[in-house]
Amino acid sequence: MDSAPLPAPADKTLLRFLTCGSVDDGKSTLIGRLLYDSDAILADQLETLERESKKFDTTGEDIDLALLLDGLEEERQQGITIDVAYRLFQTKRRAFIVADTPGHKQYTRNMATGASTAELALLLVDAHKGIVTQTRRHSLICSLLGIRHVVLAVNKLDLVDFDRSTFDAVAKAYREFAADLGFRSLQAIPISARFGDNVARTSPRVPWYDGPALLDYLETVEIDHRDDMTGFRFPVQWVNRPGPDFRGVAGTIAAGTIAPGDPIVVTGSGVQSRIKEIVTYDGPLVRAATGDAVTLTFSDDIDVARGDVLASPKSRPEFADQFAAHIIWMWDEPLVPGRSYWLKLGARTVPATVTTLKHRIDVDNGSHVAARTLALNEIGLCNLSTAQPIAFDPYAKSRETGGFILIDRLTNETAGAGMIDFALRRASNIRRQAETIGADARAALKGQRPAVLWFTGLPGAGKSTIANQVEQKLVALGNHTMLLDGDNVRHGLNRDLGFTDVDRVENIRRLGEVAKLMADAGLIVICAFISPFRADRLMAREIVGPHDFIEVFIDTPLEECIRRDPKGLYAKAQAGEIPNFTGLDSPYEAPEAPEVTLATIGHDADALADALIDTLRERGIIG
C-alpha cells in the first residue's frame, strides 16, 4: 500500500455554487439532473426515488428528479423546498458543492446563507415566463454577497419548442438588468432540465446554440480567487501552547501568502515580528497561501490572542469601532437600532449596536427606502459601532475578513449577517482625551466609590419611592448622589422620544451615558426607570463599563401594581388611553440575575431602602 500511486487526480479543483430562481422554475429538477447525469446517484437511491415518485405522483410516469433533493419529510409532502440543502457531486475534472436554496420570497435568508460560501450562481429562469421579480431579487442578493460569476440557465425550453428568439430575448433582458451588479462573467445557456437538453451534453434539439453544455461549463469556468485584493490576513483562531517549549498561533489564512522570514504586524497593538516557522503536522512549509490551515511561530515573543488579526505591515486592514455595512436581517424579531448584539467576525466576538439605519433596500428593484427597523429577510445599509475596535477589510475585498454575523444576546439566535463597506472613523484617530484627574480621584475626595444603582420594575412597583428613600439616607450619611428619574428625564433630555421599541432603546442608551458621566464625576447615581427589556439593561450595564453597576429589581407582582396604581396610569391604559403600556400591552422582562431583589409585598419602603444601604456598605461603595 505504501508505494501505491495516489488515486486522486492532483488537479481536481472544487467549485462551490448556488442555485436560485423562483419556485417551479425547475431548480430541483436541474440539480437532480446534474447528479443523475454525473452518476452521483446510486442504484439504491434511484430505487427509493422511483418509489417516492409514485407515492407523491408529481411527474406522472417519469421519475421526479426533484425528489432527490427535498430532504425533509415536510418538503417532500408539500412539494416545496424549505431550507438550503448542500449536495455533493464530482466529475473527473471537478468536485462540486451545490447549495440548493428555496425560491420563496420569505427565504431570502436561506439564499444569503447559500450564497455566502458560493463562488458562482446558477440562476434559473423559466423560458416562457422570462425575467421575473424573483430573478431580480436573487441577482441582487448574489451581487451583495460577493458572487462574481453567474450562469443564467434559461429552462423549460421544450415548452417553447426550443425557440431561439425566446432565449435570446431573455438573455438580452438579463444582461441589461445585470449590467451594474458587478458580475465578472455571465453565461446564458438554453436548457431543459426535465429532458436533459444542454445539461450534461449539448443537445441536437438546440442546433442554433454553439456554447458549452451546462456541466461542461461548470467544469471549466475559471474562478479567480482574488488573493491580491488585500495583503496577508490571518485571523488567529487558537493559541497553541502545549508546554513551555512551543507557542504558536493556529488559523486559516484569509488572504495572501506567507513564508518564513516575512514581517507581520498584530493589528490593533501594532506589534511587529517575523514568521519563524509555518508549522504543520506534515512538517514545516516554505510557503502557505489563502485557505491553508496552518500554525505560525514568530521570531520574537509577542503577545497574540484569539481574535487578533495578523497582517502584512505594508497593507494593513482597517482597525475601527465604527463602520458602515449592509445587513441582511435573518430573525423574526426586527433589528432595533441602539440595541446591543454580539458581533462575530472571524474569531472575534464583541458587543455592537446599529447606530443608524440609513435606508432599507427594496430587493425587487434596488431602490432605497427610509426605514426605522429591518424585519426578517430585509436588507439595509447601517452604521455600526462596536464596544472595542476590530480589524476588518471591506467585504468587496475579502469575504473572510469583511463578513460578520449579529447574534441576539438573550436568545443567541443568529439575527443578521453583515457585509462591511467602509470604516467610518479610524479608531486610532479618536484616541480619547487622557484625563489627568480620574473618576477614582474624584470619588476618593467624596469618601465613596462611584456606582450606578439601576432600579427596574413595572410601572407603580415602587421604584421612585424607594429610590428617593435611598438617596435621602445616603445624603444623610454624607455621600454624594444624583437621582435620575425616568419621568423627569422624559421632560427634558429625552422629550423627543416616544414609547416604541426603538425609542425605548434610545431612551435607555442616553440614560446609560448620562449615568456613566455622573459616575465618572465620582457620584453614586440612582436611576429609576422601568427599563422593561433585558437587552437594554445589559446595554446600560456595558455603557457604565468599569463602574459598579447594581441592578435593583423592584419585585412587585402586576396585580399588586394595578391595585396600587399611584398615578392612575393602569386605569387609563386599561381604558385604552395609553398604548404600549408596560405590563399590559408591552412586555416587562424581569431580570434573571439582578444584584439585588427587593420584594415589596409585606415590606415598607424604608426597610427596603435600609437593606440596599447595607448592600452598598458590604460592597465597599460607602464607608
Place this chain on the structure above:
Amino acid sequence: MSEAAAFSTHLKRLEAEAIGVLREVAAEFRNPVLLYSIGKDSSVLLHLALKAFHPAKPPFPLLHVDTTWKFREMIAFRDRIVAKLGIELIVHTNEEGLARGIDPVASGSALHTQVMKTEALKQALDKFDFDAAIGGARRDEEKSRAKERIFSFRGAGHAWDPRHQRPEMWHVFNTRLRPGESIRVFPLSNWTELDVWHYIAAERIEVVPLYFAKMRPVVKRSRAWIMVDDQRLPLDPGETPEQRLVRFRTLGCYPLTGAIESKAATVEDIVAELRQARQSERQGRLIDSDAEASMEKKKREGYF
C-alpha cells in the same frame, strides 16, 4: 510535505475547512468531545484533529458509545489506536438498556438503535456535561443530512429542529449556548464517501481491517450478508455460516451491518470499486430502510 502536495486542491480545501472547524470548537466551547465510532469517518476525524492541534494533542477526549454488539475487530482496533496516541477515551454503554435485555436481534433494529445508540449518546453527553459533540456525519449520506448545518444546534433534550436551524454564513459559526443546549459539529459535512477514501489513501490513515475484503463467515439475511462475529447471533434451523470474500462499507453493530461481496483488499482497490459502485453505503445499514424519512425522525430524537 510531498504527500499533502500530491492531494488534489479539492481535498486540500476540504481538509483545511475541517481543521478550521475543529479549532473553532476547541476555542469556543467549554467542554467538547469527539464522537469516535471507530469507522473510517471517525478515523479521518481523529487524524484531522491530530493535524489541527499539532504539536499539541487534541484538547478534547474521545467518546465511544458502545452497544456491546460492535465487531470484535473494531474494539481491538479502538483500544490499540487510543493507546498508541495517548488520548483519553470515554466508553459509555446504556447499562439500563442492557439490563432490559435490549439487543439488535431480538428487539429489532429500531428499538435497539433508539435505546443503545440514541439514548446512550444522550446519557453520555448529559453525564459528562459536554456542550459540543464532534461527529463524522457527511451531507452525502442521506437526504435530511443535506440540510444540516456544520454547527448543528440542539435544544434541551438534544432534539434537532430542522425548521429552526441557525443560518450559517461564511465560516462564521454561532456557537453561543444557554444552559441545557448543545451543538453537534460535523467537520466532514462537505466530504463524500469517495473523498474519505482518497484522503485515507493520501494520508495513509489506518482503518479497521473489516473494510478490506477477506474470507469471513456470513449468513444471508434479507438481501444482506451478515457476519457471524460471535456466538450471540442466533442461526435459523438449517442455516450454516458460509465463508465468503466480503468487506464492509460502513461499520456498526455486527448483526445490523451488511457486508458486500468484494475483492477490494487495499485502499486503492476500494477507491476503484467505489468509482464503479452503484449502491450507496447506507444500504449496508439495515436501520435506514425502515421508512424513507427514518433518518430525519431519528435525528429529531437526538440521533447523530
